[in-house]
Amino acid sequence: xxxxxxxxxxxxxxxxxxxxxxxxxxxxxxxxxxxxxxxxxxxxxxxxxxxxxxxxxxxxxxxxxxxxxxxxxxxxxxxxxxxxxxxxxxxxxxxxxxxxxxxxxxxxxxxxxx
Amino acid sequence: xxxxxxxxxxxxxxxxxxxxxxxxxxxxxxxxxxxxxxxxxxxxxxxxxxxxxxxxxxxxxxxxxxxxxxxxxxxxxxxxxxxxxxxxxxxxxxxxxxxxxxxxxxxxxxxxx
Numbered sequence: 001x002x003x004x005x006x007x008x009x010x011x012x013x014x015x016x017x018x019x020x021x022x023x024x025x026x027x028x029x030x031x032x033x034x035x036x037x038x039x040x041x042x043x044x045x046x047x048x049x050x051x052x053x054x055x056x057x058x059x060x061x062x063x064x065x066x067x068x069x070x071x072x073x074x075x076x077x078x079x080x081x082x083x084x085x086x087x088x089x090x091x092x093x094x095x096x097x098x099x100x101x102x103x104x105x106x107x108x109x110x111x112x113x114x
Numbered sequence: 115x116x117x118x119x120x121x122x123x124x125x126x127x128x129x130x131x132x133x134x135x136x137x138x139x140x141x142x143x144x145x146x147x148x149x150x151x152x153x154x155x156x157x158x159x160x161x162x163x164x165x166x167x168x169x170x171x172x173x174x175x176x177x178x179x180x181x182x183x184x185x186x187x188x189x190x191x192x193x194x195x196x197x198x199x200x201x202x203x204x205x206x207x208x209x210x211x212x213x214x215x216x217x218x219x220x221x222x223x224x225x226x227x
Contacts, residue, residue, distance in 0.1 A: 044221070050215050
């Protein structure tokens, strides 16, 4: 079975500091894609960053970067210089190549403190 | 830039009533997905359509049905509503290209009373 595990239900970080959200997954597939989605209090689901499993280089998007460890099936999200607007629920998700159905983790609620 | 449009934003229905949720995908996106997110839960996949044909089915109750129309908009029909159907219903659209990622709509919050 394909699963995504986010072991941190809640986290908090001081504004301007760095925080890392953990995600592990399980799949027997070799070709897949990993994503982090942000869901702020507005409940909108917003794509934060994506990573192709065949790429060794970690994806970076402004203050957001990932640490992708394929052998360990780990896909953590690092948020640098945290801002109050980063307060949200963060979902890790993946799609295997050939299907178009996300497998979501249960989410990590991040609160950025002023 | 155009986004995924869902209507209505909020809907209140009584038990055993019927609800219809609408989704208008991003132009030229060929795939539409429906997700249900209960309070404090992660989104659960319901059903998807590729080029107006059902492409995948998840944990969608038999009381629910969905279709995609010729203009690519999709509707989720929910009958015999139950209290447990109260949730946020997301529609997302995407291009059928591996790893493209979804664009989600803002969701319809359905409350069954």
